[in-house]
Each structure stands twice: as C-alpha cells, then as structure tokens.
Amino acid sequence: MKFNVKVPATTANFGSGFDAVGMALKFYNELEIKTGYKNNTGNILTIEGEGRDKLPKNDKNIIIKSMAEACKCANRNPVSVLKGLEIKMINRIPLARGMGSSAAAIVSGLVAANHMLDNRLSSYDLLNIANRLEGHPDNVAPALFGGVCISVLDGSDVKCIKIRPPVELDFIVCVPQFELSTQKARKILPENVSLKNAVFNLSRASLLVGALAYRQYNLLSLATQDKLHQPFRRKLVPGMEEAFKKAVASGSLAVFLSGSGPTLMAIAEKKACKSKIIGQSMSKAFKSKNINSFVHVLSVDSIGAKVNA
Ligand code: HSE
Secondary structure, eight states, rough: EEEEEEEEEEHHHHHHHTTTTEEEEEEEEEEEEEOOOOGGGSOEEEETTTTTTOOOSSTTTTHHHHHHHHHHHOOHHHHHTTTTTEEHHHOOOOOTSSSSSSHHHHHHHHHHHHTTTTTTOOOOHHHHHHHHHHHTTTHHHHHHHOEEEEEEEEEEEEEEEEEOOOEEEEEEEEESSSSHHHHHHHHHHSSSOOOOHHHHHHHHHHHHHHHHHHOGGHHHHHHHHOOSSSSHHHHGGGGHHHHHHHHHHHTTTTEEEEETSSSEEEEEEEEOOOOOHHHHHHHHHHTTOOEEEEEEEEBSSSSSSEEEE
C-alpha cells in the first residue's frame, strides 16, 4: 500500500478567540507512506524541510506516537499495524512559530493510521485524540476539518462547529526567524482574569464569529481585540506592537498574534490588493529590531486533512 496525507497549517485564537477559534490555511505538510518495508520488519522515517535535522526519526517522533495512539483507540496492536512502514515527512510549516506545526504532525499521523485501519475511527474520534495529544483544540480542529472551526471542551470531549470559510480574505503571515514554544508562551499567562477582561474577550469572540459568518469584515478590527493573551505575550515577541501599527497603517482589516506566536497574522480583502504592502510593512518593523522574517500571503483552506491513495 502507498498513500499520501496532506494537512494544512493553522492559525489559532484569531485575536479574541483564545483556545477556541482556529482556521486552516493553504500551506501544507505532507506524509508519504509505503507499507511492506523490508518484508514488514523495522520502520524507516525520513524528514525533508522544516525540522529535518532536529526532529527525532524514531518512535519518539510525534507522527509515530499519534499513529500508535490511533491504533490503541481502535483496539489494534500498534506493533503489528505499524511494522514495515516507510514514512517520509515533507515539512513546510515552520516549527514553534504559531502556525500549527505540531497540530499538523498529530493530525497527519492520526489520519494516516486511520486510513490503514480502514477508517474505523470517526472524525470526532480523531479530533478528541488530537486534542488530548496537543492539549488544546483550536489548531487540531481546523487541521482536520479545514475552514474556521469553533471548538469547545465539554469536560474532556471536544465539540466543534465549522463556519463558512472567508474566501474573500487574504491572510498575511509574517514569520519572524526565531522560535517560541507554545509551552513557554502559555506559562507567561496569568491563572486568573478579571470579569471585565473576560467580558471584553467573550463579546469580541462572539462578534468575530458573526463577522466571519455574515461577511461583516469591517468589524474584524474590533472583533479580534484581545486582553487574555496578547498583552502578556508581547514581551516574548520584540517588534510585535510596531508591526501591528504598521499593518494597520498599510490598510489591514485586523492584525493579531497567530496562535501563541511569534508569527503575526494580518487580514485584508483580496480585492483591496494591499496584502503585499502590509506584509512588507510588518517585516520592516521586525527588521528595525534586527529580526529577519518572511511573509506569505495565504487563503483559507476549506478542506482540512486529506488522504490521496
Ligand atoms: N490557543 C493556543 C495558545 C494556540 O494560544 O496557547 C497555540 O498555538
């Protein structure tokens, strides 16, 4: 058997929707899998692109761990299902930048294993396993389903709804050349928030969902404002405030930290033709802090993880 799994990058939080709102982007990692390696004995894992010199190429790799977890949840022995695999990871999503690289790895492993298990697990089984492995649902849900996903934890069970993908928008990602682990960016957040700040965010996150669903893009600037995570993470991302100001001055509809950062995400209507200039303005702001960055102008991915057999 030979097949390929393609999984999108994702942006989480969308400003105000901390740990709840996420969106898939047309920017992909791929897995190529062949079974029957060396008459079904060992495994071989190769990595091309991001993380090729850094990520483990053995059972400690998150892809293999996710595949094993899917087998266990489907009541199959991982040792017998996962033997003799030739796995090639083609990584384009940069690591530890807030673009959902770990979610993409987890989801690709789960989807690949489920394909080998004749899709015994439902999409919602996969979402719940992925959330357990990742620790929060807002990247893994859009990585699996595509589009904009609103996820809620009901105990340990994830409920998720996918809303109309905002296809008229450009998503301008400015990726600075330094890593920031989600673990570090979560540690800096306070345990408790005031009622005032909770209301600030929940009203804006609700507005955000309405603004996206009803194409009221003029409301995105207000709807993406946040007091739960960005003010605390600012000190981990030098140049963030300056880049936000530049993006707004260059005509973006909204700008926020992508996931836990350090990538910044600006939004513009495609028809406004301002996306390139917005990207350059954010990159310049990082440069003024001696930080190099690269920019991608991306669209929403509406499909999510996909197997090509
Ligand atoms: N919601 C998560 C966080 C996303 O902000 O910590 C991490 O990519």
